[in-house]
Structures are given as C-alpha cells and as structure tokens.
Amino acid sequence: MKQKIGVYICHCGTNIAATVDCEGLARFAETLPGVKVARDYRYLCSDPGQDLIKNDIRDLSIDRVVVAACSPRMHEVTFRNAVSSEGLNPYFLNIANVREQCSWVHKDREKATDKAKQILRAAVARVLRQEALTARKVEIKPSALVVGAGIAGIQASLTMANEGMKVALIERAPYIGGHMAQLDKTFPTLDCASCIFTPKTVEVARNKNIELFICSDVLEVKGHVGNFRVTIKKHPTYVDFNRCTGCGDCVEACVLKKGMPSEFEESMARRRAIYIAFPQAVPLKAVVDKESCLLLSKGKCKKSCVKACKAEAINFEQKEEVVEREVGSIILATGYDLYDPHLLPQYGYGLYENVITNLQFERLASPSGPTRGEVLLKDGAVPKGIAFLHCIGSRDENANLYCSRVCCMASMKQAHLAKEKTGAEIYEFYIDINAFGKGYQEFYKRVREEGIYFIRGKGSEIFKRDGRLVVAAEDTMLGTPVEIPVDMVVLGTGLTARHDAEKVAQVLGISQSADRFFMEAHPKLRPVATNVDGIFLAGCCQGPKDIPDTVAHASAAAAEAMSLSAQGEIEVEPTTATINPDLCAGCKLCIEICPYSAIDFLDAKGISVVNEALCKGCGACTAICPSKAASQNHFTQDQVLSEVEGLCSH
Ligand SMILES: Cc1cc2nc3c(=O)[nH]c(=O)nc-3n(C[C@H](O)[C@H](O)[C@H](O)COP(=O)(O)OP(=O)(O)OC[C@H]3O[C@@H](n4cnc5c(N)ncnc54)[C@H](O)[C@@H]3O)c2cc1C
Numbered sequence: 001m002k003q004k005i006g007v008y009i010c011h012c013g014t015n016i017a018a019t020v021d022c023e024g025l026a027r028f029a030e031t032l033p034g035v036k037v038a039r040d041y042r043y044l045c046s047d048p049g050q051d052l053i054k055n056d057i058r059d060l061s062i063d064r065v066v067v068a069a070c071s072p073r074m075h076e077v078t079f080r081n082a083v084s085s086e087g088l089n090p091y092f093l094n095i096a097n098v099r100e101q102c103s104w105v106h107k108d109r110e111k112a113t114d115k116a117k118q119i120l121r122a123a124v125a126r127v128l129r130q131e132a133l134t135a136r137k138v139e140i141k142p143s144a145l146v147v148g149a150g151i152a153g154i155q156a157s158l159t160m161a162n163e164g165m166k167v168a169l170i171e172r173a174p175y176i177g178g179h180m181a182q183l184d185k186t187f188p189t190l191d192c193a194s195c196i197f198t199p200k201t202v203e204v205a206r207n208k209n210i211e212l213f214i215c216s217d218v219l220e221v222k223g224h225v226g227n228f229r230v231t232i233k234k235h236p237t238y239v240d241f242n243r244c245t246g247c248g249d250c251v252e253a254c255v256l257k258k259g260m261p262s263e264f265e266e267s268m269a270r271r272r273a274i275y276i277a278f279p280q281a282v283p284l285k286a287v288v289d290k291e292s293c294l295l296l297s298k299g300k301c302k303k304s305c306v307k308a309c310k311a312e313a314i315n316f317e318q319k320e321e322v323v324e325r326e327v328g329s330i331i332l333a334t335g336y337d338l339y340d341p342h343l344l345p346q347y348g349y350g351l352y353e354n355v356i357t358n359l360q361f362e363r364l365a366s367p368s369g370p371t372r373g374e375v376l377l378k379d380g381a382v383p384k385g386i387a388f389l390h391c392i393g394s395r396d397e398n399a400n401l402y403c404s405r406v407c408c409m410a411s412m413k414q415a416h417l418a419k420e421k422t423g424a425e426i427y428e429f430y431i432d433i434n435a436f437g438k439g440y441q442e443f444y445k446r447v448r449e450e451g452i453y454f455i456r457g458k459g460s461e462i463f464k465r466d467g468r469l470v471v472a473a474e475d476t477m478l479g480t481p482v483e484i485p486v487d488m489v490v491l492g493t494g495l496t497a498r499h500d501a502e503k504v505a506q507v508l509g510i511s512q513s514a515d516r517f518f519m520e521a522h523p524k525l526r527p528v529a530t531n532v533d534g535i536f537l538a539g540c541c542q543g544p545k546d547i548p549d550t551v552a553h554a555s556a557a558a559a560e561a562m563s564l565s566a567q568g569e570i571e572v573e574p575t576t577a578t579i580n581p582d583l584c585a586g587c588k589l590c591i592e593i594c595p596y597s598a599i600d601f602l603d604a605k606g607i608s609v610v611n612e613a614l615c616k617g618c619g620a621c622t623a624i625c626p627s628k629a630a631s632q633n634h635f636t637q638d639q640v641l642s643e644v645e646g647l648c649s650h
Pocket of ligand 1: 335
C-alpha cells in the first residue's frame with residue numbers, strides 16, 4: 001500500500017522561523033516521496049496547530065505524520081495523542097528536531113534551512129518504514145517498599161501508610177531514625193531533634209499499614225513498575241521481639257564488660273554484646289551482635305543474659321530468614337555516610353584524641369549521649385578553646401569536589417552549643433558560609449554576634465604544641481598565616497554516598513552520578529524519579545540535604561508512588577527489544593550487556609529471549625548482537641538505516 005504522509009513544520013514563534021525558512025521547508029517537503037501534504041504553522045503544539053494534523057488525517061486520509069519542531073522529549077507525547085485521537089497508530093508519527101539540533105545551534109539562515117531539509121528528508125524516509133505498535137497495560141500493586149528508615153524513609157512511609165497504602169519498611173540498623181536520631185538540637189531553630197522526631201518513630205511502630213523489617217537488607221528485586229517482587233533478608237537478632245520488653249536486664253548481665261565501640265554513639269562510648277542502641281530506640285528491643293558475643297563468636301559463655309531475661313526472649317537458635325513481598329513501587333531512602341577523616345591525615349583524626357567529627361560532637365552535646373550533654377575533653381576537663389573546621393572532605397580536589405550543604409550550618413549550630421555549654425573561646429575556620437535555607441542567614445548573624453571568631457581560611461593542618469592542639473590556616477582576610485592553639489577540634493566532615501551504594505544500585509538497576517549518590521531521572525524536572533520506572537529516591541541518598549529538604553523530597557517521592565498506585569494500571573512503552581530465535585547463535589553477549597537483567601537464556605533451545613516486562617528498550621543488546629538476531633521495536637535496522645540514508649542523500 002502506498003503511504004500518505006503529512007508533514008507539519010512548526011515556526012515555534014521565532015525560535016525556528018528566525019533561522020530556518022519554514023515556508024520553504026514546507027515546499028521542499030512536498031517534493032519528497034510519499035508526502036501528500038505539507039504545512040507550516042506558528043505554534044504546532046497549540047490546539048489549532050494540532051487540529052491541522054487531525055483534520056488532514058480525517059479529510060485527506062493521511063496515514064503517516066512527520067512533525068518538524070522541537071526535540072521529541074518536549075512534545076512527542078502531545079503529537080502522539082493528537083494522531084491517535086483520529087484513530088491512527090501513535091507510532092506512525094516521527095519528529096524531526098529542527099529546533100535544538102538546527103535553528104538553536106546555527107546562525108546562517110541559508111545553511112540552517114539546508115540542514116533542516118536534510119533532517120526532514122531523513123524523518124520522512126524513516127516514517128515510511130515505521131510499524132504500528134501497541135502499548136501494553138500493566139496492573140499496579142497498591143503497595144510500596146521503602147529501603148532505609150531515616151527521616152526520609154519514615155516520612156515517605158507515613159505519608160503513604162496514612163493514605164491507606166501498604167508499606168514494607170526495611171532498615172538494616174537495629175533501630176529506625178538514621179542520622180537524625182543521633183542529633184542533639186537542629187539548626188536554625190535549635191529545637192531538640194528527638195522531640196520532633198520521636199513521635200514519628202513511634203507512629204511508624206504503631207501504624208497498621210507499615211510492616212517494619214529491622215536488621216534487614218534487600219537481597220533481590222525482580223519485576224517492573226507496578227509489579228516488583230522483592231526478596232528481603234532478615235538477619236538474626238537472637239532476641240524474640242514479641243517477648244522482649246526492652247527492660248535492659250540482659251544488657252546489665254552481659255559478661256563483655258569492656259564492650260565494643262558503640263555505633264550509635266560514634267565510638268564515644270562502648271556497648272555490650274547484647275545491647276539496646278539508645279534509650280528512646282524504636283523498636284525498644286535488645287539485639288545481639290554476632291561478632292562480639294562470646295557464645296556466637298567463640299562458643300564460650302555462661303549465657304548470663306539468658307538467665308537474666310525474665311521474658312525468656314533470648315534465642316541463640318534464631319536463624320537468618322528470607323521473605324518476599326510484592327509491591328507496586330520502591331522508594332530508596334538509604335541516606336549518607338560521613339566522610340572518613342582518616343583519609344586526610346593532616347587533621348590528626350585518630351592520632352589526637354580531642355580531634356573529633358561533627359557527628360561525634362552531636363553525641364557529646366546530646367543529653368542522652370556519653371557525657372549527658374556536657375562538652376568535655378577525653379580526660380573529663382572542660383575545653384577552654386574549641387575550633388570548628390569547615391569543608392573537611394568537601395569542596396576539596398583531594399576528596400569530594402561538591403559542597404555537602406549542611407556542614408556550615410551544623411558547625412555554626414555546634415559553635416553556639418559549645419559556647420553555651422563551656423564558655424570557651426570558639427573559632428570557625430571557613431572558606432565561605434553556605435547558609436542557604438529559610439532562617440539560615442539570620443542564624444549565621446546571631447552566632448557571629450555571640451562572640452564566636454570567624455576566620456576566613458580553611459584549616460590546613462593540626463599539630464600539637466605545649467600539650468595543646470594547634471590549628472594552622474591562612475587568614476585570607478588578613479592575608480597572613482595563623483596558628484590558633486585550642487583544646488578540641490571539631491572536623492566539619494562532609495556527607496558522602498553510602499559505602500555500599502554501588503551494590504544497592506546494582507540490585508535495583510538504577511544509576512549513580514559521578515559523586516556516587518543515586519541519580520535522579522532529571523536534575524530539575526524529575527528530582528525524585530530514577531531511570532527505572534516505579535523506583536523513586538528520597539533524602540540524602542540522592543545528594544546531601546538538610547532535614548527540611550529531606551522531608552520535602554521524601555514527601556514528593558511518596559506522592560509519586562501514591563499517584564502511580566492510584567492509576568491502577570499503566571501503559572508500558574512497546575519499544576522493547578526482540579530476539580529472532582532463527583538467528584540467535586546463543587553467544588549470551590546480550591545477557592551480559594543488558595543493564596536491566598531483561599534477557600534470559602533458554603538452555604533447552606540454546607537461545608536468548610527478552611523478558612518484555614523488564615526490557616527498557618535501551619538498545620544495548622541490539623548493538624552488541626553479532627548475528628543481528630536482536631532488534632528493537634521502533635528502532636529496527638531498516639528504520640535507522642533509512643534515516644541515515646535520508647540524511648546523506650542530496
Ligand atoms: C553533624 C551533622 C549535623 C546535622 N545537623 C542538622 C540540623 O541541625 N538540621 C538539619 O536540617 N540537618 C542536619 N543534618 C543533616 C541531617 O542529618 C540529614 O538531613 C538527615 O539525617 C537525612 O536523612 P536521610 O533519611 O536521608 O538519611 P539517613 O539519616 O542517613 O538515614 C538513612 C537510613 O537508611 C538506612 N540504610 C542505609 N542503607 C541501607 C540498606 N542498604 N538497607 C536498609 N537500610 C539502609 C540507614 O541505616 C539509615 O537508618 C546534620 C548532618 C550532620 C552530619
């Protein structure tokens with residue numbers, strides 16, 4: 001059958017028309033094979049513009065459409081809808097990008113018009129070979145998985161659960177809350193972190209729609225948007241949570257008196273082998289650390305904890321459990337790690353006992369911390385001088401280039417608390433102050449007025465002289481080197497992606513940015529979506545954020561998951577790959593290269609097959625297949641080559 005192509009050229013105001021002769025382009029289009037009608041119009045995406053196309057489909061029996069306009073990322077969906085509203089298959093449309101790839105990047109009108117003709121000729125050649133495709137519909141399960149129970153994961157879970165969605169919340173630590181649980185007061189309002197936070201953790205534990213998995217990891221994720229099957233590994237805690245009352249008798253009885261450095265206290269205190277992370281922990285249950293428990297690691301212990309437990313909750317026979325859940329969407333909220341200051345030895349972290357990180361300072365300042373909120377040196381004395389060093393591991397070519405965003409504010413908050421608690425001389429060494437949030441600049445002004453010394457210059461080294469620590473820096477305001485003796489140094493350590501971010505990204509099939517944080521689908525327009533439909537990001541796992549931004553990001557991720565769930569079913573693009581069984585040589589190269597694990601090998605037949613539900617149509621298998629068995633709907637070799645020939649011919 002001979003096709004009848006309609007070609008429509010958009011002026012895009014003057015965006016295209018100022019550089020490309022749109023009327024001339026339309027006249028040129030009329031000469032191309034198969035073209036029945038060619039028109040140009042000021043704004044094709046407007047209703048009257050779309051009506052031109054619809055009328056021609058109806059009145060002139062146009063059965064292929066080429067729109068020469070902006071990038072298909074802008075309006076392909078708009079024109080597909082216009083085409084299909086007249087009963088034409090939406091995949092009989094092709095977009096010739098004559099704006100971003102032509103008018104915007106050229107000045108010479110004649111040459112730009114010539115290039116536009118080439119682009120148009122290629123698009124017309126291709127549309128002749130396009131085939132009708134039908135989008136599949138998939139059902140969406142009205143449930144979600146949230147990985148990580150810091151403030152981001154908690155906010156996302158509660159938002160969804162309160163709207164009636166079932167949520168499986170996975171946390172690998174023995175308590176929920178993440179880093180926020182470790183903070184003392186929060187900038188800029190200085191309200192106590194646990195006062196705003198504990199009600200939320202308690203609400204999670206009580207909410208009937210939230211199934212909480214503590215000490216757990218995600219092992220495997222299979223499936224696709226709307227239908228993910230997740231395998232969760234529950235590590236043994238050796239305590240039956242249904243029986244444990246959180247009384248702490250077992251902790252007192254544990255024979256490991258010297259203990260291990262407490263993870264929650266950032267090694268500022270020690271814990272036993274059986275322990276409750278902190279008094280307000282949710283869930284308030286004891287857990288056994290396999291590595292430090294004498295019975296589990298060495299097989300030798302009198303089991304005093306078992307004897308002390310009146311609830312008979314301790315069970316050393318407990319085994320690892322693997323459970324599966326089916327969910328419609330996934331929200332990743334795995335947060336951040338603190339930059340490891342051992343990597344910058346000039347600051348003496350690990351060498352001098354009174355050089356600590358900003359998170360360690362949070363624990364010192366906290367009333368529930370190891371010193372009950374007193375800011376003290378290791379020997380118990382009150383410091384007379386404290387230095388806060390900004391940008392440790394951030395904005396540094398030898399560490400991370402990016403700004404960690406929260407450390408300036410955290411340092412100033414801590415300077416305020418240190419002054420209040422000790423009356424010491426306080427110094428802030430900074431490059432410049434990042435006080436970006438609501439009320440942050442005002443807080444900076446307030447701290448300056450409290451008599452804290454701000455020295456503009458990054459601390460370059462810490463050494464000891466006459467029993468005191470000395471911070472060396474260059475004061476860039478005075479233009480001279482300075483050496484300030486103090487008793488305590490707090491390193492403003494930056495935020496980094498989690499140490500296992502690569503592994504998590506691999507399990508979920510999502511991408512990471514150059515800084516290793518998980519990558520959003522679009523930095524401005526889709527900041528919570530990922531490259532995998534149905535998987536969203538919340539909080540610091542996407543990049544450093546303060547609490548307000550984390551909460552807003554998590555709420556947005558929850559809203560995306562809820563709107564997906566509300567649709568009931570969604571259409572999946574049919575531009576997936578196929579493998580011709582007659583041509584497949586069974587080399588498995590496609591299986592190795594597929595980033596979505598969408599290709600299986602049929603041992604019995606010795607060939608590869610595409611799982612359409614998982615395929616994202618990236619084309620990697622098509623490019624690598626040596627026997628040309630793999631091909632991709634809407635991007636077949638025939639279609640792509642016809643476009644290339646169209647570009648090359650004159
Ligand atoms: C010293 C310091 C002070 C700060 N003070 C303030 C302040 O005063 N005000 C403010 O607004 N912000 C402050 N912040 C920033 C604040 O800590 C973050 O905004 C907030 O904690 C981010 O929360 P999150 O949930 O994204 O990440 P996190 O708190 O890191 O939580 C992530 C959770 O995911 C879990 N997890 C990680 N990987 C996995 C996995 N693979 N499987 C299961 N679970 C996993 C973790 O155990 C953790 O519970 C401060 C930061 C620092 C370093």
